Amino acid sequence: MTTTASADAGPASVYSSYLACLDEADEYAAIEVARGLLARGVPAERVLLDLVAPAQAEVGERWARNEWSVAQEHAATHISERVVAAVADHAAPRPTRGRVVVACMDGEWHALPPRLVAEVLRLHGWQVTFLGASVPAAHLVSYLHRHDADAVALACALPMRLPHAHRMIEVCRRSDVPVVVGGRGFGADGRWARRLGVAWAPDAPSAADLIADERALRRVPVADLSHLADDEYAGLVTRRAELIDSALADLRERAPATRSYTPPQLDSTVSDLGYLVDFLAAALYVDDGSLFTEFVEWLVTILTSRRVPPAALGLSLAHYGRVLRDFPRAARYLDQGRSLLGRQDAA
Known part of the structure; x- marks a missing residue:
């Protein structure tokens, strides 16, 4: 009975209500939905990955189906970012591990998915620096030279950015910082990450596990771009x-x-x-x-x-x-x- 009650109180039970908040652009109600889950003992990671992430995917689908305008999509994304901030503030984990830098590729503006990854990494004990959207390669390298990092996590949502992604991956490697990548831009199965010779994580928990294993993070095939x-x-x-x-x-x-x-x-x-x-x-x-x-x-x-x-x-x-x-x-x-x-x- 306890397991059933716990499941009934989980993210799935409030998913429709949360989507309605996004639809109505009701930031405060959306935050209250997330806080309600946290108050019932639902782990912060589940709130982020089982509520915010799938809801944001639905936001994108509604735009693609022409059910929502660009303005509605932007408003919903802003609300989701505020919800993520509220969940992070509630969890407030103290770092017990080294530093990880999380950033979007140059020209990549979809910052919410990597922000979710950054917060999950924090929940796993990492000290995370989130650089946000569209980080130029030169600026990333400059940051890595000033601040030691155990790893860099790079996000790419659009495959057309892969040539830029490869350049960013290479500049990180020249700084001797291992890299893990994620996002739809590398293919649903990560096949284009393998082509570029970089470690790929399908989701935030997988990224956390990969970063924790430096040998696995560095053990990737060499890029094959002879074509x-x-x-x-x-x-x-x-x-x-x-x-x-x-x-x-x-x-x-x-x-x-x-x-x-x-x-x-x-x-x-x-x-x-x-x-x-x-x-x-x-x-x-x-x-x-x-x-x-x-x-x-x-x-x-x-x-x-x-x-x-x-x-x-x-x-x-x-x-x-x-x-x-x-x-x-x-x-x-x-x-x-x-x-x-x-x-x-x-x-």
Whole structure:
């Protein structure tokens, strides 16, 4: 009976109420929900990982389904950050281990997931310095030179940031500080972390266990990036602006409706064309076409939820394929993306 009562009082029992608080942008009520769990003896780690984390994932899904606006998503994220702060203040663990630096990759603005990792590491006894979102590599190195650290935990939510991630990983290693990475940007199974030769943790508790075992943290295969010798990645990055401009011109020629786009619609189109180039570049960097096709599949879902016909996406993929015909790997990934669109249209 005690076990059942304890389960009934856990995060699952208040999940719907907590989501309602986020939906209503009620910061104080959300904090009270978390404090209520803590008052009933629910461990702080469970509140963070079984309430805040899944609720934030749902926030992202509601934005993707076009059920919530960007403003609603931002408001909910801010509230979750305040809840995390309240839980951390309640737990207030004293450090018994060394220092761990937690940061987002340069250009990475999704700071809540690594903040959750930072708080879980604190609960495991580590002295944690959380540097927040979009930390330039040079600034991270400067910090590591001034403050000794036992490990660095780096977060990446978007695979298109993997080339930047690799540079940050390497600068940490040159400072002789072991690195663990996490986040969806490294693949659901961490396959792109392995390609970059870095230890990967699927969740915060796993990161804590890995950091506690320095030998395991340093025992990772060497990065295999010999494919970069073909210069496709470097060539694509150099031509980024040219590619976006030419794709937009082609789209206006082949899809006349785009000529009457409003400024916000035009901005979104240019952003999507840029994302296609950036994800294609990241796929070239790790030599894995699934990175690009997974993005294409996600983008189709986003466009469809916003009632934007994905046919224009097929036109842009075809244009990039023609312009990049001398880039064999890039052309192959673009063909795979077009094939994916064809299968979805047939379905």
